[in-house]
Structure formats: structure tokens, C-alpha cells
Amino acid sequence: MSGEVSRRLSAGAVMERTTGKWLRSDAGQGWLTISPPFVYALLLLAGPILVIIANSFWTQDYLTIDRTFTLKNYREALTEPIYRDLLFRSLFVSVAVSIVTVVLAYPVAWFVSFHGGKYKGIWLFIITVPFWSGYLLRILSWKVILGFNGVLNTGLQYLHIISEPLSSLLYNVNAVIITLAHSWAAFAILPLFVSLEKVDRTLLEAAADLGDGPVRRFMRITLPLTMPGIIAALMIVMIPTVGDYVTPKLVGGKDGVMIANAIQAQFGKAANWPLGAALAVSTMIIVGMLSGAMVLLLLGLKRLLR
Numbered sequence: 001m002s003g004e005v006s007r008r009l010s011a012g013a014v015m016e017r018t019t020g021k022w023l024r025s026d027a028g029q030g031w032l033t034i035s036p037p038f039v040y041a042l043l044l045l046a047g048p049i050l051v052i053i054a055n056s057f058w059t060q061d062y063l064t065i066d067r068t069f070t071l072k073n074y075r076e077a078l079t080e081p082i083y084r085d086l087l088f089r090s091l092f093v094s095v096a097v098s099i100v101t102v103v104l105a106y107p108v109a110w111f112v113s114f115h116g117g118k119y120k121g122i123w124l125f126i127i128t129v130p131f132w133s134g135y136l137l138r139i140l141s142w143k144v145i146l147g148f149n150g151v152l153n154t155g156l157q158y159l160h161i162i163s164e165p166l167s168s169l170l171y172n173v174n175a176v177i178i179t180l181a182h183s184w185a186a187f188a189i190l191p192l193f194v195s196l197e198k199v200d201r202t203l204l205e206a207a208a209d210l211g212d213g214p215v216r217r218f219m220r221i222t223l224p225l226t227m228p229g230i231i232a233a234l235m236i237v238m239i240p241t242v243g244d245y246v247t248p249k250l251v252g253g254k255d256g257v258m259i260a261n262a263i264q265a266q267f268g269k270a271a272n273w274p275l276g277a278a279l280a281v282s283t284m285i286i287v288g289m290l291s292g293a294m295v296l297l298l299l300g301l302k303r304l305l306r
Contacts, residue, residue: 076275093176147169203221
């Protein structure tokens with residue numbers, strides 16, 4: 001009996017010495033440094049998500065929550081035509097916005113990286129200055145630009161390209177895509193710029209010496225090496241735009257309503273939190289699957305370009 005106790009005390013002492021040695025190491029000190037904010041951030045992120053998931057399996061009768069487990073909310077969220085149409089529209093808008101934003105942001109990031117010289121910091125500063133203004137202000141600015149008597153219609157009339165203002169520029173899906181693409185442009189430019197900065201210029205010089213033209217060098221060297229930046233930019237833009245409900249409400253009209261507007265309505269006027277939670281959880285899962293599919297597709301494209 002005493003031998004067993006001795007062995008346990010010995011094992012405990014060894015474990016204590018090992019733990020103390022690890023805590024004094026650089027890795028241990030690093031984990032001790034980041035653990036409080038990490039736990040805090042995890043609680044802030046995981047806590048609300050767990051509450052939403054729990055609510056999605058309950059039902060609500062006006063102000064009374066019935067905590068009996070049910071899948072009724074998910075059946076309604078996935079089978080009701082209105083919610084299904086809004087979800088498909090939201091996915092289309094988010095994918096279109098992410099592609100348009102990255103396509104427009106890539107040349108800007110490429111120019112700053114390859115031709116910015118010692119003024120790269122100034123160029124990045126100039127790019128980000130417009131985004132210092134409020135998000136709501138930028139949306140309202142696009143209402144002024146795309147409105148019936150807005151800047152674009154007035155300019156086209158002045159150039160005699162159109163005879164009367166176009167009513168199709170605002171309050172539709174196209175207006176939502178344009179506004180969101182502009183709002184998230186800087187968030188796409190920055191990861192693309194970082195990725196382009198990591199491209200080894202000697203590889204491009206070697207390819208040029210071997211006879212490759214600019215297009216071939218871009219397709220075989222620059223594009224594959226910057227694919228991580230492209231993926232990051234696409235995800236940074238696509239995932240948040242699905243949950244945007246302010247932009248569709250202000251510039252989308254009835255034809256630009258997205259799934260986030262339906263979720264906001266369920267948590268607000270409709271006072272049906274469980275259904276709103278089911279819509280939110282379903283959207284998160286589908287967007288996660290779509291994001292994973294896009295990442296795999298782009299990684300496959302990267303391997304083909306090599």
C-alpha cells in the first residue's frame with residue numbers, strides 16, 4: 001500500500017516538474033499570454049452561436065418560448081418557397097459580389113505591389129481613406145449616384161446617351177451587388193496586396209529570360225502564388241455579405257431583399273426567434289459548405305496552373 005502511494009507521489013512530482021518546465025518555456029509563456037483573450041473571444045463567439053442553435057430547436061407563441069425539441073423551424077426554413085428563394089438570391093449576390101470585388105481589386109493590388117515603389121504605403125493609405133467614412137454613408141452615397149435623378153442618370157443625359165432617366169439602376173439586385181462590391185473593396189485589396197508582395201520577383205525575371213510573355217508569366221507564376229490571397233479575399237467578402245441586411249433594405253427594394261432581411265424580421269417585428277434562429281443556422285451551414293467548395297475549386301485550379 002505504501003509502495004503504491006509512493007509511486008503516485010513520485011508520478012505527481014514528475015508531472016508537476018514537467019508542467020512547471022513547460023510553463024517556463026517560450027511555448028508555455030506564449031500560451032499563458034494568449035489564453036485569457038482567447039478564452040474571452042471564444043466565449044463571445046461561441047456563446048451567442050450556442051444560444052442561436054438552442055433557440056432554433058424551440059418554438060414560440062408570441063412571448064412564450066416552448067423549449068420542447070422540434071425540427072419544425074428547420075422544415076419551414078428549408079421548404080417554404082419564400083425563404084428558399086431569399087436564400088438562393090443571397091448566395092447568388094454574395095458569390096457575385098465576392099467575384100466582382102476580387103476581379104476589380106486584383107489589378108489595384110498588383111499595381112501597388114509591382115509599381116508602387118517607395119510610395120506603397122501612401123497608395124494603401126489613399127485606397128483606405130474613402131472607407132474611413134461610415135458604412136451607412138457609403139450606402140446612401142450610392143443611392144445618390146444610382147437614383148432616378150442621381151449623378152449617373154444626370155451624366156448620361158448630359159452626354160446624350162439616354163433621353164430620360166433610367167429607373168432600373170436602383171432598387172434591384174444589381175444595385176445591391178454594386179454597393180456591396182464598393183463597400184468591401186478595401187478588404188479584398190489588402191490580402192491580395194500582401195499575397196502579391198510575397199511573390200519572388202526573380203521567378204518572373206527567370207520566366208521572362210526563358211521567353212514567357214506577360215500573360216504566361218501571370219498565369220503560371222503570379223496567379224498560382226497569389227491564390228491564398230485570392231481565397232482569403234473571396235472569403236472575407238463573401239461570408240459577411242450574406243448576412244448584410246442594411247444594404248438590401250436601402251438600395252435593393254423588394255427585388256433586392258436577402259435572407260438577412262427575413263432573419264431580422266423574425267427577430268424583430270414577427271417576434272419569432274426560433275424561426276429566425278433556424279434561418280440563421282441554415283444559412284451559416286450552407287454558406288460554410290459553399291465556402292469550402294469554392295476553396296477546393298480554387299486549390300484545384302492552382303494545381304492545374306502549375
